Amino acid sequence: MRLDFELLRRDPDVEGLGLEASDAADRLILDEAAEAVASAGPGGVLVLDDAYGALALGATALGATGVRVHQDLATGERALARNAGRLGFTGELVPLSIPLAPGLLGHARVVLMRLPRSLDRLDELAGLVAGHAASDVRIFAGGRLKHMTLAMNEVLGAWFGRVDVSHARQKSRVLIASEPRAHRQPAAPAWPRVQHDAALDLEVAAHGGVFAGSSVDIGTRLLLAALHDGEAVPDAATAVDLACGTGVVAAWLARARPGLAVTATDRSASAAASARATAAANGVADRVTVTQADGLELLPAASERLIVLNPPFHSDAALHTGIAEHLFADAARVLAPGGELWCVWNSPLRYRPALERIVGPTRQIARDPKFTVTASRRAG
Missing domain, CATH: 3.40.50.150 (Vaccinia Virus protein VP39)
Structure with a gap:
């Protein structure tokens, strides 16, 4: 054939x-x-x-x-x-x-x-x-x-x-x-590798190839600093870490808000495995549920009041905004009326018009020389 x-x-x-x-x-x-x-x-x-x-x-x-x-x-x-x-x-x-x-x-x-x-x-x-x-x-x-x-x-x-x-x-x-070399003993620890982030007081576990590895990227740090102020749907009982990567955001949210149950989802098997290990390493595995899925396909429409996203902007080596817009559309479907998508993105990508069009009214929460954090509200 x-x-x-x-x-x-x-x-x-x-x-x-x-x-x-x-x-x-x-x-x-x-x-x-x-x-x-x-x-x-x-x-x-x-x-x-x-x-x-x-x-x-x-x-x-x-x-x-x-x-x-x-x-x-x-x-x-x-x-x-x-x-x-x-x-x-x-x-x-x-x-x-x-x-x-x-x-x-x-x-x-x-x-x-x-x-x-x-x-x-x-x-x-x-x-x-x-x-x-x-x-x-x-x-x-x-x-x-x-x-x-x-x-x-x-x-x-x-x-x-x-x-x-x-x-x-x-x-x-x-x-x-x-x-x-069948008998070679690896010099590095077995996968996933775990590293303590002193600034966040968080253990980060990562399998090979997951974005940022066992470190925390600067976009995620800006997002977590914005979330720390408590404006992100403070009465939400559940939240979603969309495109979760190593699960840093999910673990941080679960630890910062003890009454919150978090769903972390990523289409990557190695990311999902890393997120499970990160949740376990930080003692929040009982409140973080990790799934491998294409976006939010496993969640029903209008079911969540808070979704948090640090969207990828590459498909393999190609820069393409279609990946982020697919995730924005998924978030719009799953957000309950009045629910919010909190998103961090590379400022030159100018995602705000797309967020306004796909999700709803969008306000800027934080900005530094490289990244912007926005909150987009789903119309009721």
Whole structure:
């Protein structure tokens, strides 16, 4: 079966000009790995962090059977499922949503993956593969040259005895790691890594690749300072930390307002796992419920009086406002009449008109040279 890359879609993720479902790096990874994929045997191919299915479906088209797939994003899982159905690959793959755990790696002889932009994410994945996959496993990890660094070779080299580099093609390259150092003892603590933030007196837990890692970004600090003043729907019994990342806002809210029950949600599996660990580390796990979901899809309309959001503004490497507007629309649906969305955003993005249009009347709460905090009220 031949894979037509042009037919792949990002749906249900944001689609638009400059947002493609696959690129030259996917095709180069598959070309470099073609021989290894063909000889991997049933269940011998594992795909990690495949954005929308190009690698998993491409490996299947090369003859792999029982391909296992782990995708961090819930939207990526759904895009793969829809692309598989659209292109006639239904039933060719094992379950599409597999947790990132040692059991996922067993018997994998070939691992295909896009190089994550985060070295921590690469380190976490490489360590899992080296420690739990077959002894002859090879990783074929590719990316666009503009996003690749020599540090990626070093991270792979810490876990594997050999790292080869492909020739560049169409501004892409592939790193091929083999000879896993099975008995290497990691110098760093196991994931998630936990760091104490003295200014907030908060423990922050993070798996590799989650935004800001185990530190707290300056936008979130401005948001928390604004929330500290107590103006954010003070009589709310529940709140939502939308696109929660490591769960810093959820944990802070639960600790600052002991009567509050908080829902934290993120489409990233590693973010959701980090948020659970952050809540537990701060003793508020009993009042913070964490879910992996696409926005607020699991919450009913008009059900919440307070939603807090630090929206992402990148889709992979592309700057795109569609991600934030999708979250604004979700918040507008879930907010009860009179409820408020408290949002921090990079000031040059000028989100206020979109918030006014999508959610409702918006007032500025705080501003510094880089970020703005606003509160948008849902009309009754």
